[in-house]
Amino acid sequence: MFKKIIYLSLFLGSITLQLLFAQGLPKDIFSLKKEQFSMPNRKFYIQKIVCDFNQPKYFLIRKGLFNKQQSYSLGDSVQSVLMRFLKPSNTYTGGQAPVLLRVKELKIREERHFLKEEGMIKIAMEFYIETDSKPIKIFQSNAFKTYSSFLNVTPQHEENLRDVIKSCMMDFNNAKIDFSKYVLPKVFKAKRGN
DSSP states (O other), rough: OHHHHHHHHHHHHHHHHHHHHHHHHSOOOOOOOOOOOOOTOOOEEEEEEESSSSSTTTTOOOOOOOEEEEEOOOOOOOHHHHHHGGGOOOOOOOOOEEEEEEEEEEEEEEEEEESOOOEEEEEEEEEEOOOOOOOOOEEEEEEEEEEESSSSSSGHHHHHHHHHHHHHHHHHHOOOOOGGGGGOOOOOOOOOOO
């Protein structure tokens, strides 16, 4: 009898906590903090980002007492959010190859179990050099991460998303690619004043 009371108390307590914390879920889960991370001997810069999937119904979270699945909008496009995130680590310093980054897949999921919530982030990227005729794929990388929490994993998505993006970027940076044949000199036009 005592065990039944404990289990019932735990169940009711978890429902109460879900009701309390589910109301405070953010409406935009795809806002990445700017962060500068080191890519030693970087010989490229990301010039453009494109996506191969429909936005914004891609991100699903679970909310409320009955674990109802909801899709959340991004607040901005994946391309612009990623470009802003990469900006501190992606500055052009001269002699670097311009690279097109194609995001093939980006999933953020969470699932509620009896006493915990589990989250998963998966990203797949391809890296291209643009030529006169068509882009040439030179590398691909993917990364995923799983995590869990007693109450709500939604606040962990942002940090874990940054981690998987950095992982793919580091894979590309550490790949033994000869960029020297792809480097195009930047041409600057002088502005003449009156």
